[in-house]
Amino acid sequence: MPASITTTPAAGAKAAIAAFATSFASPPPRLVLFTATRDAATGVPWCPDCARSINGVRAAVGALKGSLLEVEVARPEWKDPGKPSPLRAEYGITGIPALVLLGEGGAAVERVLGSALEGAGGDAEAEALVKGWVGK
Numbered sequence: 522m523p524a525s526i527t528t529t530p531a532a533g534a535k536a537a538i539a540a541f542a543t544s545f546a547s548p549p550p551r552l553v554l555f556t557a558t559r560d561a562a563t564g565v566p567w568c569p570d571c572a573r574s575i576n577g578v579r580a581a582v583g584a585l586k587g588s589l590l591e592v593e594v595a596r597p598e599w600k601d602p603g604k605p606s607p608l609r610a611e612y613g614i615t616g617i618p619a620l621v622l623l624g625e626g627g628a629a630v631e632r633v634l635g636s637a638l639e640g641a642g643g644d645a646e647a648e649a650l651v652k653g654w655v656g657k
Contacts, residue, residue: 526579528591530558531598534608537590542623547588550655551623554578555614558593567596570639571618577647578620578638584648585655622655 529537541547556575557568566572575591582589594617598606608614612621612633619635634654641647 526582526589526591528593531592531594531606531608534592535611537592538623541588541590547590548586550582550585550587551590552578552582552587552651552655553590553592553612553621553623555592555594555608555612555617555619555621557599557617558595568617570616570641573643574618574638574641574647577641577644577649578618578651580644581648581651581655584652587655620651620654 527537527541538553541553542551554575557566557571559566566575579589592608594606594608598604599617612619614621614633614635616635616639618638619633620638621633632654634651637650637654638647641650
């Protein structure tokens with residue numbers, strides 16, 4: 522498991538990301554995973570791509586001894602074209618799951634892993650993808 526893992530709803534994401542990025546309790550690399558909220562009854566994310574990759578992302582961040590902040594996005598909030606999520610533009614994400622590597626000092630976004638993570642076939646593939654991506 523990651524050295525530090527925290528989950529926050531999308532509504533509080535901006536403040537949570539700012540605090541996470543500068544916290545000494547969150548060892549680098551500091552990554553933010555935009556993922557789907559989980560069904561209360563099953564515990565499974567509404568997004569099948571998120572369900573396939575979340576444990577692989579967690580395993581990779583753990584192997585890297587980093588920190589992970591999971592921002593959970595509700596389906597209506599993400600899918601409603603009349604109310605586009607401000608998180609999309611602010612963090613350069615076009616779909617979920619999406620992983621953002623925070624830069625030095627935490628304010629800047631270094632790069633985003635999105636479509637490749639969406640296409641991961643499962644946890645093992647997601648884990649390998651994240652480890653290779655962070656190591657670049």
